[in-house]
Amino acid sequence: MHEDTMAKKTYLLCLEGGGTRCQAALLDTMGMPLHISESTDVNTNFVTREIAQAAVLRAVSEVLRVSRIPGEQVSRFASALVGPRFGPEVFYSMIPTATYHYYTERDVVFARAGIYTPHGVAVVAATGATAWGIRSDNGLHISVGGWGTLLGDEGSAYAVGLMALRTAPRIYEKRITTPTRLLEILYQRFDMTPETFRPKMYDLAY
Incomplete structure (x- = not known):
């Protein structure tokens, strides 16, 4: 009975990455983090797409290995990477049944502030730098920065x-x-x- 219950339990997997590193986090369905793994940077301003893909696969593989959770028990997978966008086919061999969600850096920044319908001003100053201004009532939006290391990213x-x-x-x-x-x-x-x-x-x- 216990083993059957455990087999049916599902988990959430989140992947985030940019110019410094990438992280994969496994959570239960209540949103409680269980394990976090880390890999190298994935921003294609600094590395090739092939290197970035290898980095995200390492992060996902490691978090599943350490947690001892079969990939088939991951029901939802959310990805937010600065630079490359990898579709569900890249991760299919590890998490074949997960529903795939892709989010932009802007989406993530607002969500971290508890704003799930982007509205207001958000600023990111990490390896790169970008600012967004969005009005959800009329759809007006503007972005400043995010030009990469050669043309800008001041701050x-x-x-x-x-x-x-x-x-x-x-x-x-x-x-x-x-x-x-x-x-x-x-x-x-x-x-x-x-x-x-x-x-x-x-x-x-x-």
């Missing part, structure tokens, strides 16, 4: 990191003399010394 983690890397050579060459710990932090983070600073910066940049 994103990538842009802030790039500003730091661009500033570091100026400090190193004493073109900037304002007291700062930036070089010290870079030396520690990337195992640099004043003697290896230039070649290691070239490696980081190119």
